Amino acid sequence: MSLPESDRELIVDALGREPTAAESALFENLWSEHCAYRSSRPLLSAFESEGESVVVGPGDDAAVVEVPTADESDDLYLTLGVESHNHPSYVDPFDGAATGVGGIVRDTLSMGAYPIALADSLYFGSFEDEHSKYLMDGVVEGISHYGNCIGVPTVTGSADFHPDYEGNPLVNVACVGRLPPENLITAVAQRPGNKLVLVGNATGRDGLGGASFASEDLDEDAETEDRPAVQVGDPYAEKLLIEANEVLVDEDLVESARDLGAAGLGGASSELVAKGGLGAAIDLDRVHQREPNMSPLEILLAESQERMCYEIRPEHVDRVAEVADRFDLGCSVIGEVTEGNYVCTYTDDAGERETVVDVDAEFLGEGAPMNDLESVAPETPPTSLPDPAPDLTEAFEAVVASPNTASKRWIYRQYDHEVGVRTSLGPGDDSAVLALPEVSPPDADAAGDAPDEPVGLAISAGAAPHWTASDPVAGAKAVALENATNLAAKGASPIAAVDCLNGGNPEKPDVYGGFSGIVDGLASMCETLSVPVVGGNVSLYNDSVSGPIPPTPTLAMIGSRPGVDVPTASVDAEGELLLIDADDAGPAESLGGSEYLAQFGGTAPGPDLPTDPSARLDAITAVAREPTTRAVHDISQGGLAVALAELCTPDVGLSVSLPEPTTDAGAAGVLFAEGPGRVLVQSTDPTAVREIVGNAGRVRSLGHPTDDGILSITADDASFEYTMAEIRSLRSTIIDALE
Amino acid sequence: MTVSIVRFGGSNCDRDAERALTHLGVDSQIVWHEDGLPTDTTGVVLPGGFSYGDYLRAGAMAAQSPIIDEVESLAAEGVPVLGVCNGAQIGCESGLTEGAFTTNESARFQCEHVFLRVERDDTPWTDAYDEGDVIEIPIAHGEGRYEIDADRLDTLEAENRVLFRYCDENGDVTDAANPNGSRHNVAGVLGDRETVAVMMPHPERATIPHVGMTDGKGVLRAFE
Numbered sequence: 001m002s003l004p005e006s007d008r009e010l011i012v013d014a015l016g017r018e019p020t021a022a023e024s025a026l027f028e029n030l031w032s033e034h035c036a037y038r039s040s041r042p043l044l045s046a047f048e049s050e051g052e053s054v055v056v057g058p059g060d061d062a063a064v065v066e067v068p069t070a071d072e073s074d075d076l077y078l079t080l081g082v083e084s085h086n087h088p089s090y091v092d093p094f095d096g097a098a099t100g101v102g103g104i105v106r107d108t109l110s111m112g113a114y115p116i117a118l119a120d121s122l123y124f125g126s127f128e129d130e131h132s133k134y135l136m137d138g139v140v141e142g143i144s145h146y147g148n149c150i151g152v153p154t155v156t157g158s159a160d161f162h163p164d165y166e167g168n169p170l171v172n173v174a175c176v177g178r179l180p181p182e183n184l185i186t187a188v189a190q191r192p193g194n195k196l197v198l199v200g201n202a203t204g205r206d207g208l209g210g211a212s213f214a215s216e217d218l219d220e221d222a223e224t225e226d227r228p229a230v231q232v233g234d235p236y237a238e239k240l241l242i243e244a245n246e247v248l249v250d251e252d253l254v255e256s257a258r259d260l261g262a263a264g265l266g267g268a269s270s271e272l273v274a275k276g277g278l279g280a281a282i283d284l285d286r287v288h289q290r291e292p293n294m295s296p297l298e299i300l301l302a303e304s305q306e307r308m309c310y311e312i313r314p315e316h317v318d319r320v321a322e323v324a325d326r327f328d329l330g331c332s333v334i335g336e337v338t339e340g341n342y343v344c345t346y347t348d349d350a351g352e353r354e355t356v357v358d359v360d361a362e363f364l365g366e367g368a369p370m371n372d373l374e375s376v377a378p379e380t381p382p383t384s385l386p387d388p389a390p391d392l393t394e395a396f397e398a399v400v401a402s403p404n405t406a407s408k409r410w411i412y413r414q415y416d417h418e419v420g421v422r423t424s425l426g427p428g429d430d431s432a433v434l435a436l437p438e439v440s441p442p443d444a445d446a447a448g449d450a451p452d453e454p455v456g457l458a459i460s461a462g463a464a465p466h467w468t469a470s471d472p473v474a475g476a477k478a479v480a481l482e483n484a485t486n487l488a489a490k491g492a493s494p495i496a497a498v499d500c501l502n503g504g505n506p507e508k509p510d511v512y513g514g515f516s517g518i519v520d521g522l523a524s525m526c527e528t529l530s531v532p533v534v535g536g537n538v539s540l541y542n543d544s545v546s547g548p549i550p551p552t553p554t555l556a557m558i559g560s561r562p563g564v565d566v567p568t569a570s571v572d573a574e575g576e577l578l579l580i581d582a583d584d585a586g587p588a589e590s591l592g593g594s595e596y597l598a599q600f601g602g603t604a605p606g607p608d609l610p611t612d613p614s615a616r617l618d619a620i621t622a623v624a625r626e627p628t629t630r631a632v633h634d635i636s637q638g639g640l641a642v643a644l645a646e647l648c649t650p651d652v653g654l655s656v657s658l659p660e661p662t663t664d665a666g667a668a669g670v671l672f673a674e675g676p677g678r679v680l681v682q683s684t685d686p687t688a689v690r691e692i693v694g695n696a697g698r699v700r701s702l703g704h705p706t707d708d709g710i711l712s713i714t715a716d717d718a719s720f721e722y723t724m725a726e727i728r729s730l731r732s733t734i735i736d737a738l739e
Numbered sequence: 740m741t742v743s744i745v746r747f748g749g750s751n752c753d754r755d756a757e758r759a760l761t762h763l764g765v766d767s768q769i770v771w772h773e774d775g776l777p778t779d780t781t782g783v784v785l786p787g788g789f790s791y792g793d794y795l796r797a798g799a800m801a802a803q804s805p806i807i808d809e810v811e812s813l814a815a816e817g818v819p820v821l822g823v824c825n826g827a828q829i830g831c832e833s834g835l836t837e838g839a840f841t842t843n844e845s846a847r848f849q850c851e852h853v854f855l856r857v858e859r860d861d862t863p864w865t866d867a868y869d870e871g872d873v874i875e876i877p878i879a880h881g882e883g884r885y886e887i888d889a890d891r892l893d894t895l896e897a898e899n900r901v902l903f904r905y906c907d908e909n910g911d912v913t914d915a916a917n918p919n920g921s922r923h924n925v926a927g928v929l930g931d932r933e934t935v936a937v938m939m940p941h942p943e944r945a946t947i948p949h950v951g952m953t954d955g956k957g958v959l960r961a962f963e
């Protein structure tokens with residue numbers, strides 16, 4: 001890939017001369033789709049990114065939001081960011097995924113925060129395919145290796161399989177950071193004369209041209225040809241950087257910061273000064289290097305990992321060097337902030353000084369023209385159900401054993417999800433719940449019951465490829481509602497979300513139409529739910545010889561609640577099992593985007609959504625906070641069938657009688673429809689649940705827990721039952737294939 | 740009067756140990772390995788993590804750090820020393836305790852809750868329990884399989900220096916309950932003195948109630 005001719009002409013016009021080789025390479029990378037969002041930025045204004053909790057919205061390394069607390073003097077901010085590392089993870093799954101973790105963690109550091117949680121959303125081709133399993137094994141090991149070593153718990157996430165990820169898996173990583181308000185720093189350069197200091201690993205020739213590599217389709221031979229564009233991570237250096245960054249921020253030594261990611265030093269340093277409306281004078285030869293004879297262009301663009309660029313007042317430079325030295329990190333003063341252009345020079349061994357870059361930083365950062373691409377809007381799929389319909393037990397077993405709905409324990413067991421001693425509810429439930437003992441919840445004083453009760457922080461992340469493949473707009477709305485339902489099921493109210501929008505080649509009108517569809521769907525549901533979308537990441541050209549990926553809107557949402565004593569997604573032997581589902585729009589029985597249709601063929605619109613999703617979520621949140629609520633589990637992929645199977649434990653089963661079906665899909669619609677915003681609740685006070693829910697949904701009793709560990713279901717005129725051993729065996733698809 | 744929690748580059752359970760001890764009302768501080776132990780040190784924690792990235796062999800580099808000589812001197816004086824996870828690996832690498840913790844039988848990192856049987860209750864680490872008690876504590880390691888040659892294992896057993904063994908919830912020490920293939924299901928051992936112990940499971944992750952389990956606090960009570 002080289003600079004497109006039309007871009008080159010613009011640049012020649014602006015500079016009044018031909019760009020140098022280093023400038024061309026810098027423009028090629030910073031004006032790439034990956035960095036400049038040329039095809040997606042026109043769509044992103046659809047997102048509502050403001051709200052009373054939002055401190056820093058989109059555009060910085062990570063977003064910053066305020067945690068609702070009891071006392072205004074008791075402020076705590078959180079950072080929230082998400083990043084994709086898709087192409088690198090195909091070429092080199094271990095290092096590609098590992099460095100994806102590293103990148104989003106450094107985005108957290110550059111806001112002045114300390115990382116406290118990671119969430120990974122992974123998407124692979126058909127599970128039956130050996131190559132998909134190879135990629136998954138490598139990706140999970142890479143995340144495990146890096147995340148565990150740096151001591152940041154991976155507390156939740158998702159893993160999905162769809163044949164269209166075959167040639168292009170997705171690795172989306174979200175990170176939450178803890179940020180005392182006085183430590184907030186941004187990537188906006190502050191003052192001419194301040195020094196630019198590079199701290200971290202030495203620069204080598206790794207990851208050259210990563211940004212432009214991420215902005216084109218993967219070729220058939222990408223696994224061998226593109227390996228030099230994949231960076232190699234060093235989690236030990238990252239851990240040292242986390243600790244050093246904390247000291248620098250605590251001692252108030254940093255004016256602004258940006259981590260080195262796409263387009264390396266050139267990207268980070270030019271973006272930093274551009275945001276401040278300033279320039280820079282950088283001596284590339286002063287960068288600490290790992291390899292001999294690196295050219296100025298290589299120093300400028302290498303994507304060596306674990307490096308941060310700081311703006312430091314001259315009088316603080318010595319102390320910064322001392323801190324870096326204490327943590328065995330390299331440190332070089334590479335130049336300073338100026339009022340002029342972004343200028344990079346290089347002095348060779350013979351003492352010859354050469355200017356290799358001299359451009360306006362803002363033009364470099366913001367000058368890329370936007371693409372106006374042709375788009376074909378996706379159509380709502382017609383209803384066409386499998387005929388003859390499969391036997392209900394055959395369908396139950398196929399859906400419960402699908403790798404999409406099966407237990408993900410094989411994955412999350414490899415992640416340290418408890419380091420940090422905050423994790424109250426880890427992976428495998430609807431959302432993770434972490435304790436923030438440093439602050440008290442807003443209504444703590446009023447309740448007066450638990451004076452030292454922490455704020456509970458709930459985190460949910462994921463998407464549902466079958467939903468958005470089938471119907472991008474409705475599917476993306478459902479993804480947003482599903483993540484919010486995951487929080488509500490644990491009694492948490494949303495604070496904010498970030499999105500990671502993955503699409504295929506946008507130059508294909510139908511692909512771009514599908515991508516526009518997920519943007520619209522996600523934006524509209526987040527607005528309906530009053531959840532500000534405070535940042536995100538776009539990854540296009542996820543296209544290979546096997547075609548485009550399904551448009552995939554990964555959403556990472558955080559919410560808060562008083563305390564961490566939450567109802568889990570496991571039943572005990574008391575009370576009644578209730579279903580909160582239907583409202584005026586009728587029960588959610590459309591099989592659109594369901595695992596059932598993925599298994600047995602067919603199409604349908606949907607998934608169905610409630611008429612007033614916001615009221616529904618408020619009701620679920622209130623129910624989940626009731627002391628008489630023993631368990632809450634949201635219904636999503638795999639529908640009621642999977643939710644019921646997941647609720648049972650070796651000791652406690654469920655005896656369940658399903659409601660009458662209301663659609664042509666019959667009992668399959670009741671059992672396998674995936675419309676979000678519905679939950680199963682185990683309560684010892686069903687009357688209270690009915691009162692709380694009111695008009696926001698219908699509360700129906702499905703049956704009760706039993707002490708025999710058997711799940712028995714009566715549906716329509718059929719009746720069947722499974723022992724827990726049988727359920728466990730069905731749900732162990734992933735572990736069985738990989739152990 | 741303070742418990743020193745030794746931080747190496749790559750330690751990542753140091754803050755957790757500090758929080759857990761603070762929760763128990765025990766005064767503690769994190770000490771950077773290059774700074775040496777404060778003179779008022781009354782106990783030492785070698786915390787978990789990936790010291791030096793585990794790049795040579797888990798715990799091998801940290802065991803060569805000069806601060807370990809200071810830890811050994813205090814240990815010889817009877818000051819309580821506890822190594823957890825990577826700290827246990829450092830303890831074995833430095834000779835504070837016998838044997839070695841090496842790659843799990845699964846060859847994968849495992850983060851999960853396990854049951855431990857308390858093998859003796861006459862040590863400071865187990866004073867809060869009774870012999871035979873079953874406690875639930877998390878593990879999180881890729882290299883936690885306890886290995887030691889047969890003769891030394893016999894000696895270790897004869898000297899009653901096994902502190903904890905992996906077991907099932909009923910206290911039965913079985914292969915199925917052994918998460919990593921450790922010899923004789925060993926999860927934690929004592930050093931030359933009863934005041935020195937290392938263990939792979941994380942008592943500091945089972946001390947503060949908001950994480951949902953508190954069975955590990957008895958171990959940290961040794962520092963009270």
